[in-house]
Amino acid sequence: MVDFGRVVQNANRVVDSAGKAVNDAGHTVGGFVRRAVDRPVDARKPQTVTVAAPRAQVMQFWRDPENLSKVFGDHVRVETVEANRLRWTWDTAGRSTIWDTRVDVTSEGLAFVGEDDADTPGPRVVLAVSDAPRGGTGMTLRAEVPAPDLVTGAWTFTALYRARALMQTGEIPTLQGSPSARESEGDA
Amino acid sequence: MRALCWMGVNELSVETVDDPGLVNPHDVIVKVRLTTTCGSDLHFLGGYLPGMREGDVIGHEFMGEIVETGPEVTSVQVGDRVVVPSFIGCGKCPYCADGLHAACDTTNPNAAMQQPLLGYPTGGIYGYTHPFGGYQGSHAEYIRVPFGDVNCFRIPEGIGDEQALFLSDAVPTGYMGADFCDISPGDTVAVWGAGAVGLMAAASAKIMGAERVIVIDRFRDRLDRAATKVGTETVDYTEVDSVYETLRESTGGRGPDACIDAVGMEGHGTGVMQAYDKVKQALRMESDRATSLREAILSCGKGGVVSVLGIYGVTDKFPMAVLTNKSLTLRTAQQHGQRYMPALFEHVLGNRLDPSWLMTHDLPLTEAVRGYEMFENKEDDCLRAVFRP
Ligand SMILES: [Zn+2]
Numbered sequence: 001m002v003d004f005g006r007v008v009q010n011a012n013r014v015v016d017s018a019g020k021a022v023n024d025a026g027h028t029v030g031g032f033v034r035r036a037v038d039r040p041v042d043a044r045k046p047q048t049v050t051v052a053a054p055r056a057q058v059m060q061f062w063r064d065p066e067n068l069s070k071v072f073g074d075h076v077r078v079e080t081v082e083a084n085r086l087r088w089t090w091d092t093a094g095r096s097t098i099w100d101t102r103v104d105v106t107s108e109g110l111a112f113v114g115e116d117d118a119d120t121p122g123p124r125v126v127l128a129v130s131d132a133p134r135g136g137t138g139m140t141l142r143a144e145v146p147a148p149d150l151v152t153g154a155w156t157f158t159a160l161y162r163a164r165a166l167m168q169t170g171e172i173p174t175l176q177g178s179p180s181a182r183e184s185e186g187d188a
Numbered sequence: 189m190r191a192l193c194w195m196g197v198n199e200l201s202v203e204t205v206d207d208p209g210l211v212n213p214h215d216v217i218v219k220v221r222l223t224t225t226c227g228s229d230l231h232f233l234g235g236y237l238p239g240m241r242e243g244d245v246i247g248h249e250f251m252g253e254i255v256e257t258g259p260e261v262t263s264v265q266v267g268d269r270v271v272v273p274s275f276i277g278c279g280k281c282p283y284c285a286d287g288l289h290a291a292c293d294t295t296n297p298n299a300a301m302q303q304p305l306l307g308y309p310t311g312g313i314y315g316y317t318h319p320f321g322g323y324q325g326s327h328a329e330y331i332r333v334p335f336g337d338v339n340c341f342r343i344p345e346g347i348g349d350e351q352a353l354f355l356s357d358a359v360p361t362g363y364m365g366a367d368f369c370d371i372s373p374g375d376t377v378a379v380w381g382a383g384a385v386g387l388m389a390a391a392s393a394k395i396m397g398a399e400r401v402i403v404i405d406r407f408r409d410r411l412d413r414a415a416t417k418v419g420t421e422t423v424d425y426t427e428v429d430s431v432y433e434t435l436r437e438s439t440g441g442r443g444p445d446a447c448i449d450a451v452g453m454e455g456h457g458t459g460v461m462q463a464y465d466k467v468k469q470a471l472r473m474e475s476d477r478a479t480s481l482r483e484a485i486l487s488c489g490k491g492g493v494v495s496v497l498g499i500y501g502v503t504d505k506f507p508m509a510v511l512t513n514k515s516l517t518l519r520t521a522q523q524h525g526q527r528y529m530p531a532l533f534e535h536v537l538g539n540r541l542d543p544s545w546l547m548t549h550d551l552p553l554t555e556a557v558r559g560y561e562m563f564e565n566k567e568d569d570c571l572r573a574v575f576r577p
């Protein structure tokens with residue numbers, strides 16, 4: 001049962017701390033919801049989604065630079081420079097960051113490995129594919145890129161979400177052209 | 189085009205914005221004929237739900253006419269009169285396949301904003317904050333509807349615009365809430381909140397065979413509508429010492445078989461818990477005033493179902509022990525309108541359901557700011573203000 005005595009006490013305590021709480025608005029505005037939404041997830045932590053597509057199709061999808069440009073976001077371009085060599089270009093705030101990678105087919109899936117770090121554990125984007133429970137292909141993505149401030153866990157999750165959408169429905173959800181669209185949206 | 193935009197907390201304005209156009213191959217453009225206010229809009233209007241940005245077009249319950257279709261749309265065409273559920277489904281993911289369209293895995297462009305909070309993001313919704321997709325809302329002359337084949341339902345002859353409008357959200361939400369209750373003939377169902385959703389939940393519970401439906405609210409006009417339009421019993425909670433005791437005593441000491449909460453975090457109430465919640469909400473420490481939810485859980489008979497339609501943020505003081513010890517089932521969802529639309533068309537055509545009376549105020553879109561003011565303050569017994577762009 002509800003302990004009303006304690007509730008009243010708690011309520012009083014809340015009122016007493018009102019001034020402090022208001023001054024401390026940065027921590028209290030929007031409460032838990034806002035804090036959770038604002039907390040960036042580390043891109044090095046793996047993110048996984050399942051797509052209703054066979055493993056071979058998934059592997060082929062991620063080797064196509066046109067698909068990579070679509071799923072990795074509006075501020076990064078991925079182009080083929082030569083066979084199995086990709087160039088990633090981030091255009092942010094008037095600054096371009098270029099990253100050249102090799103495309104390695106590994107036992108777990110694909111690895112986009114920085115040219116300068118080919119043989120050391122350096123920056124890389126790693127895709128692992130697996131048979132998902134109840135069918136489909138699990139896609140696990142983690143990223144460590146040369147300029148870590150360029151990407152967060154939202155970048156890898158968004159890429160997976162878009163890849164699944166594109167493979168399952170033929171399109172990526174977008175706010176393009178919408179009066180509510182904002183530059184930072186639908187993007188990593 | 190003209191559209192109603194969110195310009196800040198408690199600040200709306202009719203602005204001129206760009207017309208939407210086709211973007212994806214399954215898109216449809218709908219010319220909006222009718223669009224309505226919803227209680228859940230008040231959450232972000234008041235600043236209790238974060239994620240709005242200045243200039244966002246709001247509104248998520250609407251019907252209209254298709255004026256443009258993408259190259260891969262096959263089942264609807266230009267000229268069709270359609271109603272569109274507020275949550276957007278893709279029709280292809282496992283959740284859409286199971287009829288859980290609000291949980292769609294595909295349609296939220298800002299899914300990554302929701303993931304840290306929910307773990308697994310919802311589908312997108314029109315005009316309802318950026319974590320919920322950031323899509324343009326329906327209080328506008330035109331709206332882009334993704335996956336037109338899945339989300340546009342051609343309105344049968346014999347169903348008027350004013351009836352079809354509410355099949356977008358208020359009716360399917362209420363219907364789903366009653367569906368959750370697994371009603372058997374002879375059951376008693378209590379419904380907290382006599383807004384549009386609560387009234388439609390009550391009407392649906394009757395369609396599904398409930399013998400007694402009891403609606404709880406504090407507004408006389410709303411309770412009168414429950415009694416006269418839906419044929420329910422009513423409880424004015426400001427006139428009884430305890431809603432729980434009133435329900436218990438009127439159900440032979442057993443309690444209702446199912447309780448539907450159609451109030452949500454903007455709920456009012458009386459008593460100490462309410463004061464506690466209100467203080468916390470004022471400080472933005474907790475976004476909820478969960479009086480009706482606690483009361484529904486407390487009131488529900490043993491082995492019953494508590495069906496939650498009201499929208500909550502984060503609720504503390506949650507009476508978990510009451511759920512456990514009474515063997516209650518808690519069921520809740522955002523609305524899966526696509527799943528229920530064919531049944532709802534049948535009920536309207538069969539004269540078992542007529543939601544058109546939910547529209548108490550019929551206004552041009554240019555008066556939408558005033559419409560929201562009347563809706564929020566329940567002026568002139570406003571139940572739903574409807575706008576014609
Ligand atoms: Zn609504």
Ligand SMILES: [Zn+2]
Pocket residue numbers: 277278279280281282283284285291292293294295
């Ligand atoms: Zn879906």
